[in-house]
Amino acid sequence: RVAITINYLAHGGAMYDAGAVFGAGRTVALTAVHQVIAILHSFVDETIRTPTTQEEWSKICRDFEFVAGMPGVVGAIDGCLIRIKRLGDLDGWYCRRSYPAFNMMAVVDHRQRFMASSLRKGTQNDNSVFNRSIFARDILPNIPQGTHIVGDAGYQLLSTVLTPYPILSVMEAPNRWYNLVHSRTRIVVEKAFERLKGKFRVFKSDLSQETPTAMDSVIKATLVLDNWMIDLNATHNVKTWPLKIGWS
Template identity: 35%
Template structure:
């Protein structure tokens, strides 16, 4: 884990970690409170907070001057409030008593740090860990050789000046965010799928040797083999829909319309939320998150497999053959 990752983990870590530091400085054990319970003394609290800040400053590369009214931890809290509550930057700024212009600067700084952390927080597991991922997916519904599920979701944005190309088929401007998700709900990214392995996608995607889709619904209704395949495929792939649902309901700014104007800033908001989502998932944050993603990309009921329309026919045929082979596994189930 690099310095930047460690720094941000120090900011979002649970309050119990702070209590442990305070208890150490205060020379008291958490398991044996004093006879007359009282809050920790001011010096102990301030020492713990300074210890935490020294680690956090590594992410920014500099420590704010002594006259700074808004320390780094408050800036991170501002960003988390903005992302989680789903309101505007002005509302988050008002809640913490920070001016709107400074809030924009602080939020952009924090999102820049989170974006820099993406390489260390959003990546495909190394080869030695993929076997465990594969086993986890197989245990769900018996679907073999799966290392992830892929899907896309729409995030509303303000109407850009060059609006052509930004409108979704739902007739509002949006960014289509696509992601790979593994069994624990972690967002992953990869430009390479190992030979023999595959991702699962819905019917809105084209089938390839490295990405398997369900059979067309009309075919599955008439063939028990294809119907069982589709059921196992759906039970396994649903992890990506659950992950997007948790992401958007944990960081509710993604449920509304982003107020950022440039594509760079829009992407950093989405990426920052994904980084924080992975961090909280790895920390086993126990807070229950309820709700669905209302803007998951709806897939058409059927995808054409007309040979005239096929691109990269060899890979396409491999995908169809692999899907048929896996469907045979479910004949006896």
């Protein structure tokens, strides 16, 4: 069951095609994927989480500064569009690029590990998704004093959310330098999205589950798996795992 699910997430296509690789019939394959996705989804709260102690926050802050040179940073935030099939109810799903999608907000640490996420309909912009997220409501107000997350110009500048200066033809040197360090720090979240979509090629085509809830579960399952691989310091790309085993 696990092998079929990993194959489906890593290669995309139909679930029953993933089952055929292991000699499993259509019904068995569909059942296996649904079961494993449900199990992975049950680990969301304990796997995709922010620090719970001052020591954990401080370590992330130190590591961000070590990696990118910007002090006081405890996370990087951005949004990512995830294509989905055309649903019967189209209201709100079409994104700015004119296709149906989820807009996924994510906050990552210096290792590109997902600490928080929120999924909304594609018509909502990044700042709107952020404002409606549990992270913005419950977590951000309680991060250590003097720390902040970094986001692009699509987010509202707050004492806890630092955005870049507007790009002008003539900029003062300190502002240019700030933007450079800010970009170097924030790019970690863009790399996290790039890595996620590279590992899990199910995102290369439209998610085809019957309901938005089922699609949400698939997306969250990949975030859980991605975090586990970071925690285990996994070096294998799931696209090339040698899953040549039989079905029994």
